[in-house]
Amino acid sequence: MTIDSIPLQAFLIVSSLLFCIGIWGLLNSRNAVRVLMSIELMLNAVNINLMAFSAYIDNNLIQGQVFTIFVITVAAAEAAVGLAILLSLYRNRVTVDMESFNLLKW
Amino acid sequence: MSIALTTQLICFSVLALIIVIGSLGVILLENIVYSAFLLGGVFMSVAGLYLLLNASFVAAAQVLVYVGAVNVLILFAIMLVNKKESLKPKEYLNSRKLISTLICITLLSLLVRVDLSKVWNIANPESSIGEEATVRIGEHLFSDYLLPFEVASVLLLMAMIGAIVLARRDVMSEDISTGLPVKQELIEKSNEQILIEKN
Numbered sequence: 001m002t003i004d005s006i007p008l009q010a011f012l013i014v015s016s017l018l019f020c021i022g023i024w025g026l027l028n029s030r031n032a033v034r035v036l037m038s039i040e041l042m043l044n045a046v047n048i049n050l051m052a053f054s055a056y057i058d059n060n061l062i063q064g065q066v067f068t069i070f071v072i073t074v075a076a077a078e079a080a081v082g083l084a085i086l087l088s089l090y091r092n093r094v095t096v097d098m099e100s101f102n103l104l105k106w
Numbered sequence: 107m108s109i110a111l112t113t114q115l116i117c118f119s120v121l122a123l124i125i126v127i128g129s130l131g132v133i134l135l136e137n138i139v140y141s142a143f144l145l146g147g148v149f150m151s152v153a154g155l156y157l158l159l160n161a162s163f164v165a166a167a168q169v170l171v172y173v174g175a176v177n178v179l180i181l182f183a184i185m186l187v188n189k190k191e192s193l194k195p196k197e198y199l200n201s202r203k204l205i206s207t208l209i210c211i212t213l214l215s216l217l218v219r220v221d222l223s224k225v226w227n228i229a230n231p232e233s234s235i236g237e238e239a240t241v242r243i244g245e246h247l248f249s250d251y252l253l254p255f256e257v258a259s260v261l262l263l264m265a266m267i268g269a270i271v272l273a274r275r276d277v278m279s280e281d282i283s284t285g286l287p288v289k290q291e292l293i294e295k296s297n298e299q300i301l302i303e304k305n
Contacts, residue, residue: 008228013222014122020210020214022129022133025132030193033142033184034132034141036183038132041129044148051159065163068164070254072172076262083182084272087186094189096191097191
C-alpha cells in the first residue's frame with residue numbers, strides 16, 4: 001500500500017456502518033432467517049476490519065488474513081447449525097416469528 | 107497494487123455503496139427472498155474490497171464459502187420454512203425500534219469517532235508482501251497457526267454432525283423390538299406441533 005492510496009479510515013467506516021446495520025437487523029427482525037442474515041453481516045464487518053488492518057499495519061506477516069479465514073470457517077459452521085436449529089424450531093412451532101419463541105422468557 | 111489511485115477510489119466507492127445499500131435492503135425489505143439475494147451481492151462486494159486490499163486468496167474463499175455455501179444454505183432454509191404468515195402486531199415493537207435505532211446511531215458515531223481520531227501507524231509500504239499473500243497464509247497455517255487450523259477442522263466436523271442431528275426427522279422403517287414395518291403416520295403425528303400454544 002502506497003501513501004497515496006485509499007485511507008485506512010475509509011475501510012473502517014464502511015465496516016462500522018455494516019456492523020451497525022447488522023445490529024439493527026438483529027434487534028428488529030421478526031423473521032428468524034433474517035436474524036441469521038444479520039449475524040452474517042456483522043461477521044463480514046469484522047472481517048473487513050481485520051483485512052484492512054492486516055493490509056495497512058501488518059502488511060508483511062498478514063496475520064489478519066489468517067484470522068479472517070478462521071472467522072469464515074466459524075461463520076460457515078454457525079450458519080449450518082443455526083439453520084438446522086431454525087428448521088427443528090419451525091417443525092415444532094410452525095412459525096418463524098421471533099416474538100413467538102418465548103419459552104425461556106423471564 | 108499497481109492500479110492508479112483514481113481507479114482504486116472509484117472501485118472502492120462503488121463497492122462501499124453496494125455494501126451499505128445492499129445490507130440496508132437485507133434488513134428492511136419485506137420479501138425475505140430478495141433479502142437473501144441482496145445478501146449474496148453484499149458478500150460479493152466484500153470480496154471485491156478484499157481484492158482491493160491485495161488479498162486474492164481470502165477473496166476467493168469469501169466467494170466460495172459465503173456466496174457458494176452460506177447464501178445457498180440460507181436460500182434452502184427460506185424454501186423449507188416458506189410459509190406466508192401475518193405477524194401479530196405487538197405494542198412494544200415501535201418503542202423497541204426507536205430505542206434500538208438510537209443505540210445503533212450512538213454506536214456508529216462512537217465507532218466513526220474512534221476511526222477518525224486515532225492515528226494509526228501505517229506500516230512502510232516497501233515491506234508489503236503484495237501478491238505473495240497466499241504463500242504467506244499457507245506458511246502461517248502450517249507453522250504458528252497449526253493448532254487453530256486443526257481445531258477448525260474438528261469444529262467443522264462437529265457442525266456437520268450437529269446440523270444433521272438437529273435437522274433430520276426420525277424415520278424408522280421397522281420396529282426395533284418386533285421387526286414389523288412401522289406406520290409412518292404415527293411418527294409424523296408425534297413430530298408435529300409439540301410446543302404450540304393452545305388457545
